[in-house]
Every structure is written in structure tokens, then in C-alpha cells.
Amino acid sequence: MTLHSEKTHTATPPYRASAEVAAHLQALHVDLIDLHLQGKQAHWNVVGKNFRDLHLQLDEVVTDARTFSDQVAERMRAIYITPDGRAATVAAQTSLATFPADEIDTAETVDLITAALYAVAATARRIHDDVDAEDPTTADILHTILERVEQLAWMIDSENRIANRSIPRAISS
Numbered sequence: 001m002t003l004h005s006e007k008t009h010t011a012t013p014p015y016r017a018s019a020e021v022a023a024h025l026q027a028l029h030v031d032l033i034d035l036h037l038q039g040k041q042a043h044w045n046v047v048g049k050n051f052r053d054l055h056l057q058l059d060e061v062v063t064d065a066r067t068f069s070d071q072v073a074e075r076m077r078a079i080y081i082t083p084d085g086r087a088a089t090v091a092a093q094t095s096l097a098t099f100p101a102d103e104i105d106t107a108e109t110v111d112l113i114t115a116a117l118y119a120v121a122a123t124a125r126r127i128h129d130d131v132d133a134e135d136p137t138t139a140d141i142l143h144t145i146l147e148r149v150e151q152l153a154w155m156i157d158s159e160n161r162i163a164n165r166s167i168p169r170a171i172s173s
Contacts, residue, residue, distance in 0.1 A: 024127035
């Protein structure tokens with residue numbers, strides 16, 4: 001008895017991503033994986049003032065980055081793109097700056113993780129309009145990612161800000 005059918009499987013999805021959307025989503029996927037890895041590296045090696053609070057915030061970054069990279073990868077599969085999250089691919093394709101290997105002071109960690117969060121946000125913003133023009137459903141995922149990543153950046157960056165003297169200054173009406 002044969003369990004595998006010899007018949008050729010054919011599917012006719014109503015939408016398949018273009019090569020451009022595939023490249024865009026791969027770029028975001030890689031950045032999110034790197035954010036997760038950098039968040040863990042920081043989490044393990046951060047030291048200094050307000051250690052515990054930042055240590056716990058970094059776990060939020062890691063959890064969200066992992067969740068979002070999985071969501072992007074699963075969306076990629078749903079629209080017939082093969083995601084590549086291998087270590088060598090992430091290292092070669094990430095847009096995030098390299099994170100230090102040693103212990104790192106809390107204030108420097110804040111600056112580096114904020115920069116990494118904004119790099120992910122920049123990738124999502126850069127690809128958004130092209131993705132939205134072709135597939136608004138996928139663009140909705142980008143909206144969710146942007147909302148949370150920029151919120152995390154604001155919260156973490158606030159650790160180093162000085163009220164009414166830090167850049168960027170709040171917009172007042």
C-alpha cells in the first residue's frame with residue numbers, strides 16, 4: 001500500500017509574492033532575528049545602574065523580536081517565499097550594527113539596543129510602501145511590528161534621556 005500519491009500536486013493561490021516583496025520580507029526577517037540575538041547578548045552581559053530594569057526590558061525585546069520574526073517567516077511561507085534564517089545568512093544580510101561581545105554598561109546598552117530597534121524600524125519603513133502596494137495584508141503585519149518596535153525604542157531610550165534637554169525633543173503644540 002502506497003501512502004504517497006503519485007499524482008502531481010498543484011495549487012492555484014490567489015496571490016504569490018513578487019521577487020521584490022520576497023527580498024523585502026527577507027531583509028526584515030533577518031533584522032528581527034539579529035535583534036533577538038543582540039537583545040539576548042545584551043541581556044546576558046549588561047551591568048551597571050538600573051541593571052535589573054534593563055535586564056527585564058531586554059527580555060521584552062527578545063520575546064517580541066522572536067515573535068515578529070516567526071510571524072514574518074510564516075507570512076512568507078503563506079505567500080510562497082522561503083525564509084532564510086540561518087546564522088550565516090543573518091550575519092551576511094543584517095542591517096544592524098555589530099553588538100559588543102563583552103560586559104557592557106547599562107547606559108551604552110540603552111544606546112545600542114535603541115539603535116538596533118530603530119534599524120529594524122527603518123527596514124520596516126523602507127519596505128512598507130512597496131509591500132503595501134502589492135499586498136496590504138502583509139503591510140498590516142509591518143504596522144504591528146513598527147508600532148511595537150518604536151514603542152520599545154522610546155521606552156528603552158528614555159533611560160538615558162534628560163527631560164527637555166535630550167534630542168529628539170518632543171513635539172509640542
